[in-house]
Amino acid sequence: QKEVEQNSGPLSVPEGAIASLNCTYSDRGSQSFFWYRQYSGKSPELIMSIYSNGDKEDGRFTAQLNKASQYVSLLIRDSQPSDSATYLCAVERLPGNTGKLIFGQGTTLQVKP
């Protein structure tokens, strides 16, 4: 089992729709979770961090965390063509306090005008 799993996609949504990106992780003790966006040929850009169960909203983005189910998701409301990118889920690698992250393989999102 991979430590951080994401569906590679591509996930295709029409402009204006909600895009839902999912991620599961294997290490139950992980406490820190991140979503990064990566455009083709560019480096990752931090979108959201989440540490507690529940939802965290920032503009059009909402991160959701369920530690019991070892599941973290990212919702993008009112999707725009400029949101088309690969979204990487990253999870703190245990033991903690090292700053090390484990990345999923990424989900490619395509927003069609």
Add this chain to the structure above:
Amino acid sequence: GAVVSQHPSRVICKSGTSVKIECRSLDFQATTMFWYRQFPKKSLMLMATSNEGSKATYEQGVEKDKFLINHASLTLSTLTVTSAHPEDSSFYICSARAAGGPLNEQFFGPGTRLTVL
């Protein structure tokens, strides 16, 4: 804030040469920097962790004598790919964690694309 730069952005070299990549945190002090490698359509693979003033720690399978890391100051870490070969061609990305910042929150540099002929 939280800007990380890398230099060069792109390098093409002949097999057998060494290439140095610089990673700088421009507006914050980074006690820890990380070096990643990314092959096409693959995710980021952590190569090593660079701590200011101490030796880097390498991930399993990464040759420390081939990938030399120096973290000379709180704003600069360098990765030197020694005796590069075509299989070392990849996208190398550094990230930095701000001293006193949220635990595990990393900011990435723009990356260096290395092509070894």
